Amino acid sequence: MIEQLVLSRCQIKFRYENFALYKVPTTIGQDRSEGLPSASEDVNALNAQDALQPITDKLKSPLWWILEVIPTSYAFQNMEGKWVTTFR
Secondary structure, eight states, X not given: OHHHHHHTTOSOOOOGGGGGGGTOOGGGGSOOTTSSOOOOHHHHHHXXXXXXXXXXXXXGSHHHHHXXXXXXXXXXXXXXXXXXXXXX
C-alpha cells in the first residue's frame, strides 16, 4: 500500500530510511528533488511479475471453517452508561 501511495504522488510525506525495516522497495524514494518520489520501472516490473503468480489460498482447510461459526463476544456501552456483552 505504501508503494501505491508513493506512486500516486500524493502529498503524504514518508521517512524513506524506515522503508528498509518493512522490506519496501527502495527505488520508490530515490528522486526527492521536488519533494515527491518518481515512479520507478523496477517497481512496475515487480508488480507485473507479482500479478502473474499463481493464486494460493491457505485458508481452504476445513479447520478454519470452524472459526467462522464460533460466536464472538462484543462489549459496548449502552446509552445508560452500562457495559453490555453480546455474542454474534
